[in-house]
Amino acid sequence: MDEEQVIRAALARMAGVAMRYVESHDEAMDCAQDALIRAVNAFDGFEGRSNVNSWLHRIAVNCALEQLRRRGRRQEVSIDDLMPSFDDSGILNDSLVVSDDSAETILQRADARAAVTSAIQALPEGHRAVLLLRDIEEMSIAEVAEQLEITQGTAKVRIHRARSALRKHLEPLIAAGQL
């Protein structure tokens, strides 16, 4: 693989990471370019404590978050319909029987992988970002709040709502006997 191909592959991968956070391919490509140039300039400071891919991944996430902060908050689609509802007695209305299949078993199926990716992409931007930072990047709630310049209380509420919405989106995958 020549130098140009290596760069092209790295840009594509970093754009894929950024694409988790931002809404358009153009924005993701801008983030990837910015991130890779930043990585090139900072490479002397890379101490090899993590592997290069993790390091590039983190830079791409940071660039995507900067992009979100620069752009400011957008009007988001309500996800109230995806929240659980309760009857007059305060009893849950939804009835779900969860299958015994593990996450690994479910994800062995290509259609399931595609469904999960699109379920996460379907979350409104602000909710998707908190979910990714907390559950995928494993940041603390304080770090999530700091990265997105929101209060910890707001971060907690959004994380919970995002997880609840994801659960609703993934119901056909996690429910027993529905597939």
Next chain:
Amino acid sequence: MKDPLLGLLLRLARGHAQERHGWRHRMVGMMFRYYPGLINCQTFESFLMDYHEGTLAEPSRKRFERHLAMCGLCRASYEGYVRSIEIGKRLFETETGPLPEEVPSELVGAVLSAMRAKE
């Protein structure tokens, strides 16, 4: 549970998921709401995140776990919540978001220029 009244109510609670509009359902709703030390599904849901994060303090934690043991609806809801997090985590350990079909040449050129400038 040692309390005989609670034992009786718990037997009533079994099956309330299937029978949503009868007297049993109403009794279970009242039990969750008014019996000391119990919570209803709505309160359970409001405790869910703190419980999952390990930050739910006593006595709420005990109440949450009691409800979890008693209510099949909320048990499934909680399992779904945990499973969804695991699925997202497992998927993104190996995959990025959707990859671009093509990387514009000017972007590659900009990175190459940055590399040359550094050399």
